[in-house]
Amino acid sequence: MQTTAVEINKKEETDFLPLQGTDYVEFYVGNAKQAAHFYKTTFGFQSLAYAGPETGVMDKVSYVVRQNKLTFVLTTPLRTNNAIADHIYKHGDGVKVLALMVNDANDAWHQTTSRGGKTYMEPTILKDKDGEVVLSGIHTYGDTVHLFVERKNYNGVFMPGYRLWETDYNPASTGLLYVDHCVGNVGWNQMNPWVKFYEDVMGFKNILSFDDKDISTEYSALMSKVMSNGNGYVKFPINEPAEGKKKSQVEEFLDFYNGEGVQHVAIATNNIVETVTDLQNRGIDFLKVPASYYDSILDRVGKIDEDLAPLRDLGILIDRDEEGYLLQIFSKPLQDRPTLFFEIIQRKGAKSFGKGNFKALFEALEREQDARGNL
Ligand code: FE2
Numbered sequence: 001m002q003t004t005a006v007e008i009n010k011k012e013e014t015d016f017l018p019l020q021g022t023d024y025v026e027f028y029v030g031n032a033k034q035a036a037h038f039y040k041t042t043f044g045f046q047s048l049a050y051a052g053p054e055t056g057v058m059d060k061v062s063y064v065v066r067q068n069k070l071t072f073v074l075t076t077p078l079r080t081n082n083a084i085a086d087h088i089y090k091h092g093d094g095v096k097v098l099a100l101m102v103n104d105a106n107d108a109w110h111q112t113t114s115r116g117g118k119t120y121m122e123p124t125i126l127k128d129k130d131g132e133v134v135l136s137g138i139h140t141y142g143d144t145v146h147l148f149v150e151r152k153n154y155n156g157v158f159m160p161g162y163r164l165w166e167t168d169y170n171p172a173s174t175g176l177l178y179v180d181h182c183v184g185n186v187g188w189n190q191m192n193p194w195v196k197f198y199e200d201v202m203g204f205k206n207i208l209s210f211d212d213k214d215i216s217t218e219y220s221a222l223m224s225k226v227m228s229n230g231n232g233y234v235k236f237p238i239n240e241p242a243e244g245k246k247k248s249q250v251e252e253f254l255d256f257y258n259g260e261g262v263q264h265v266a267i268a269t270n271n272i273v274e275t276v277t278d279l280q281n282r283g284i285d286f287l288k289v290p291a292s293y294y295d296s297i298l299d300r301v302g303k304i305d306e307d308l309a310p311l312r313d314l315g316i317l318i319d320r321d322e323e324g325y326l327l328q329i330f331s332k333p334l335q336d337r338p339t340l341f342f343e344i345i346q347r348k349g350a351k352s353f354g355k356g357n358f359k360a361l362f363e364a365l366e367r368e369q370d371a372r373g374n375l
Pocket of ligand 1: 181183264266343353
């Protein structure tokens with residue numbers, strides 16, 4: 001009897017959408033040439049691949065930059081009256097594609113669309129002399145999409161349509177490693193429907209929830225649920241605004257992005273002090289919490305391996321859960337609209353998201369929001 005029960009359990013837990021991690025993040029931007037230069041100069045990405053008229057792609061240009069396992073694609077339209085130009089007109093620069101690495105893009109599409117996922121791209125085989133890449137995709141919140149990328153039979157630089165992009169200007173890496181998580185901001189009362197989407201369509205599980213009591217300041221609030229795939233390689237927290245005395249930061253995002261979209265990409269490092277020192281020296285601005293945050297921090301988080309002084313000087317936040325601790329910091333928005341920003345995170349055992357920092361952090365965010373006249 002017991003064996004049968006275990007077997008049934010195992011069967012139920014079979015992951016119908018096995019993901020090997022984030023393949024790349026694609027941004028639609030107003031000027032991909034300049035954006036690629038920015039990501040190389042400030043964040044230390046390396047030139048990898050290029051697609052455009054010279055490679056037979058006539059309507060857009062894409063630059064691919066990479067740092068360790070982190071790959072960004074920066075795409076701009078060459079003409080108006082197309083989906084990319086419309087996306088930028090509506091949203092400003094932002095994330096269009098969260099591409100996920102799979103072993104079988106055809107199966108990923110069948111599994112997700114048979115469970116209610118809306119097709120963005122039917123399974124498509126791209127071929128060149130280096131082999132083939134299979135792509136398929138579904139829509140998620142807002143105009144954001146997930147592409148499933150199968151590249152096991154491909155040995156080229158990125159994918160067919162791209163050529164190697166070699167440059168003489170190659171700024172050093174800043175130690176960024178991979179995507180830790182990507183957060184989506186959705187509209188009022190839309191968090192739970194999108195949680196259900198990730199559960200039903202993609203087989204994710206809700207691993208953490210924060211209500212407006214957890215994430216509120218005197219003035220504004222939000223709610224958040226963290227969705228994770230089976231092996232934990234892909235994590236998508238979903239935020240929605242909550243009622244407060246003043247406007248939620250999620251609402252400000254929704255106003256300026258003109259709808260739902262990716263709020264932040266969290267990027268892992270093994271040495272946050274070195275990485276953030278480097279990023280600040282290269283001109284990246286981060287949110288600052290008041291110096292008083294550090295007065296009692298070690299009472300809250302206990303002993304940590306790092307010296308406190310550099311963390312305080314850089315404005316790096318610390319939090320602890322049952323499994324360890326984490327160090328994190330948040331950039332200011334990366335474009336003029338108060339929309340997308342990055343988080344830099346170093347995990348030292350902790351698998352959570354810095355709940356203990358929410359209040360200090362959101363107060364810092366509100367000061368910025370207030371300065372823009374949007375609180
Ligand atoms: Fe985060």
